[in-house]
Amino acid sequence: MELRASSITLNPRRWKPGSQEFATNERLAELIFDRLVTLDNYGRFQPQLATEWSRDSSAKRWQFTLRQGVKFSDGTLLAPADVVAALQPLLATGMQISATPTGVTIQSPNPASDLLEQLASGPHFVYRSDEQGNLLGTGAFVLENATSNSTFSRAEKSAADGMAPQTQHLRFRFNDLCWSGRPFVDAVDVTLGVPPQRALLDLQLGKADLAELSEDTARRAQQSNVKLWTSLPLTSYAVKFPAPPKSANDRKLREALSLSLDRNAMARVLLQKQAEAASSFLPQWLSGYAFLFDMESNLERAKELRASLTASSPGAAQPLHLMLDGNNDLSKLIAERVVVNARAAGLTLQIVSRTAARASSDATFAKAESEAQLVSWRYTSLSPREALDGFALSSRWEIPPGGVPADADARYAWEKHMMEEKNLLPLVSVPDFVALDSRVRNWSPSAWGDWHLADVWLDQGDPSTNLRDAGAKTQTGAKP
């Protein structure tokens, strides 16, 4: 399969919340690690390494019974202490996990009614390091090798502590010790850093079975009758201000910019219905209440507010700098549309690339960074509270004592308050796109982006077809 990310790390402790790389890391980690529980498409938590769980009435104390006889890929038995060592650094601040004779107990200082959602998503994998520092899991695959220009030796891999910083190709082979049974395919070959256009071409030429696409290549794939899978909108784009408004003028500027934005046009026209307009930080599929937020466009009101700005205000006489991270084409496209929308209300915005600003001078960089940024955020938690908490932490928002509220009423109220502060102007949410070769069978991902590759198998079809394809594709499917 061919992925867009150019590098990965399989160590969940190193994943940066909200980043696109997090999602790629998680997908590949899912091949070799297991979780305590998973969530199925019917909203039911399913046992994975934990076979039973219970909680007290306050939801502060949770007990998990571990599956017996589970082995890591090196043949050692999974012990409660391994789960403790893996999960303790990944759990929310204040949570304590401890081993029991049959499993683990998690104690939280606050009610954690969403603990199962947390454990079923994000970085909460169970793994351990061997003596060489290699990360071992209990999942359906093991990392066989990782190569770039030259093949890494085992020692080099171990030195990287599970990281493959310059890796271009990864090969995961089946784990015969996996408690849930051998996967159908013998191996999964992963090529990293493949641009979506090339990935689509490779898929059409039979060089790949699965290709990660972008919004524009997804449209092309649809037109070419390529089998295409679309997830829920998992990545949100927004204009983020680094701090709460400092003055009434600052507040008016943000209000004017917010009212000038035509999010529906961004989703329907600019992104050709491949995205959804976003009105809140948490998307509807995750919170269930996003529809309560109103982010209507009102150009006339935006113009009125613009007219009342002081002459020296950014966005009036001088441009408001909108900093753009990296060279993501979609971010650039959205940022340009924000500039166009703002201009219609009389606001002047100037896009500044982070790398360009850094190169020009420290003063330009600091100024741009202090004004506004176009950010993308990847949802990686099934817990709305944890998702909101992660974003608030990374944005250095003021979080109430005890964290973002778990209770839906209070969480909604807090999110509403943050939206009214105009620290964040949500724009659109975009799904993942994956193109699949017709021989990929039993593709049954979760709508929130778990691919479940251990369940996929490849149809070898007619033997003559196999001969035809033998030179083009890596034969990783089930053998006759």
Added chain:
Amino acid sequence: MACPATFWRDVLNSRFSPVNDQPARRIPLLACTIAFMIALVPVGDSIFAQPQSQSLEDCVERLARKAVALPHERRMSLVWTNHAALSERRAENLRAVFAARLEGAQVRLVQGEAAPALLVSIEQTPSQIVFTATVPAEGGTNVAIEEAARPLVARDARPSNVLRLEKELRWQQEAKILSAVLPATSAGDEKTMIVFAEDALVIYGEEQGAWNLRTTKLLPPGTNQRQRSARGQLIIADENVSQVGILLPGRRCETNWTDDSPVVCSVTTAEMHPARLLAASACGTYTWWLRSDGTDWTSEDRLTLRNSVAPSNSPPAAELNVPGPVFSISAGPDGGSATAVVRNVVTGNYEVYRVALSCAN
């Protein structure tokens, strides 16, 4: 050999995810043993407990209490919107609970635009059903939210006793069975069972309550099932019940099970669907889909019945536990039954069941 269009009539595209549309993963003996041991362990009420939400009705009651506690008008019109995988009947029942609670709190619910609208919306997230009430108040609106675990939808909505699934064990063996059918026979004729066992069709006739081997038809060389993708589906043609089709991954085979003709195979792109159509006219005008609910190859499974117009994740109209993962479901000799192949997780045997839809009260 061309296949009549109606041959595949029961292999309609299902609206439901083909949960078991996959080859059987190797089930380690240890896992089976563990699954069995776990099944023997009594599971207390506290396991999987959601203490706050005993039922969706409780959840709606709490929402109503919250809504009443917010500043509100004395006369309101209730607008009830269901965007979750709840049946309309179920949503309507919840609406009645909500309305009763409000009226008990002296809120008069009226119809028409004259009164401000109290909006209640039922939404769904990956793990929760989310109820929101937007309560009109002087100068704006207030919001109350309640959440309930999604599995409560199925737990609360027990299938009615109008529809019932019944199973009858017809055959079991240690060797793998991928699919089986019980073709329709004329009155007085010997009953027949066709079993597809990886590389051969085995045809049995029933005499005095016992199945006797009648003949075995081997699949042509090269069509052997792959070790990890072994699966297949038997289908009886509507127009010619003596013709049996076998759908394999990428292949379609046919033969006449009443004579000595060989099994003939060709390449196909037709997909297999584990769901089977049941059309029992006595059970209303719906078309019913029978499918397995399996998510785990090491535990017991469940057959569920849904009508074809219900949302894909709505609660089933009827359900039936079976003692292991379901390998295939084939159409039965009449519209109201099907044949299911199950691997018993306790014995490891492959079992053939006749599953019938009963409409009696």
